[in-house]
Amino acid sequence: MLIVDQNVLDDIGRGFSVPAQPKLLLSLLKLMAEPSPDVNAIADCISKDIAVSAAILKTVNSPLYGLSRTVTDIKMSVNYIGxxxxxxxxxxxxxxxxxxPKNCSIDLEIFWAMTTDISSAAIALGKQFKKNIPMDKLSSLGLFHACGIPVxxxxxxxxxxxxxxxxxxxGLSLIELEEKHYxxxxxxxxxxxxxxxxxxxxxCQIILQHHERDYLDRLDGSVEQDLFAVLKLAEHIVSLKYLDCASPDWAYLEEAALAILAINQxxxxAIITQITESL
Structure with missing residues (x-):
């Protein structure tokens, strides 16, 4: 596990406008921390935010989850996907x-479209090649892996x-260029x-290390390396879709990532085409 110096984290907290943990999420975490979490209380808590509830229902009812019936409320969502x-x-x-978006120097609409597709691609890859990884981990990794960029x-x-x-x-990773300039x-x-x-x-660890091009040099069969491999292939697929080029890290990680996923050339x-068409 890579440990980040506390002084570095303190500097981030002071030097950047980092989004604070929302009150809704804090309330949910408190409810989940109870010995026997109350599904009704959790569903009621989420339902108070109409925009978030609508986004959840849209996602759960998408082909990505492949549910046999339409989910019409948050409680049903909890029952179906946990x-x-x-x-x-x-x-x-x-x-x-x-x-x-008014205070951001990148196009957030495109950024979130890409990260959402990376999340969806990661889930699709996980379903096919790494069924041991919970879908929620793949989803959150896809959405959050680049969340430092808008910051x-x-x-x-x-x-x-x-x-x-x-x-x-x-030849230079985005991380190296950022360090050079900022x-x-x-x-x-x-x-x-x-x-x-x-x-x-x-x-969190994969987010910290997701641009390390030597991360898969020594394969150890860990879930972390499974997560990393899925993420990098998902990034590559989405880069081909939006930018019509391979993701910058892919050439350094392709062989090991495909070995972990048991995918040959x-x-x-076919996998890239299949997943791209589903996004």
Whole structure:
């Protein structure tokens, strides 16, 4: 496990406008911490936020979940995908509401469209190749893995230029370019956000390390490496869809990621097409 120096985290808290944990999420976590969580109380708590409730129902009723009947309320959602699954969907919805597009130097509509697709692609890959990973972890990792980017884009008006540079100079990762220009990076900031929002520790760790191109150099069969491999292939698929090019990290991780997922090169093109068409 990679440990972040507390001084670094303190600097992030002081130097960036990091979204605080929403009251709704705090209330849900308190309800979930009870010895026997009350499904009705949790559903009622979520239902008070009409926008979040609508987003949850839209997601749960999408082909992604493949439910046999239409879910019409939050309690039904909890019954179908579990308390933790619904809370992670709530968390993702609240994250999107936490940033003001007027004060951000990147196009948040495109950013959230891409991260939502990465989340959906990760779930689809997990269903096929890593059924041991809970869907809610794949969903939250997909939505939160790059959440440090809008935090940086709120502070730096030229952030889009740096992100564009990372696409044309794949020898340097986005993390390296961020450190060069800002002495900070979105992975560490994302870890700060995810930790403060109480995401699972293994998800927080992958967020912290998701641009480490040597992360899969020594395969150990861990769930963390499974999560990482799914995320990187999901990123690659979405990069092909939106940018018509491979994700910058993919060339460094492709062989190991495909080995973890037990996918060969002959299968890869078909999988990319299949998932892209489902997004």
């Amino acid at each position: 308390i933790y699954g619904v809370v992670m969907l709530v968390t993702g919805s609240l994250l999107k509401k936490s940033f003001d 940086m884009a709120m502070k730096y008006q030229n952030y889009q230029d740096i992100a564009d540079q990372a696409l044309v100079t794949p 002495h900070a990076n979105h992975a560490t900031i994302g870890y700060y956000v995810a930790s403060s929002w109480r995401l699972p520790k293994d998800v 002959d299968q890869l093109a």
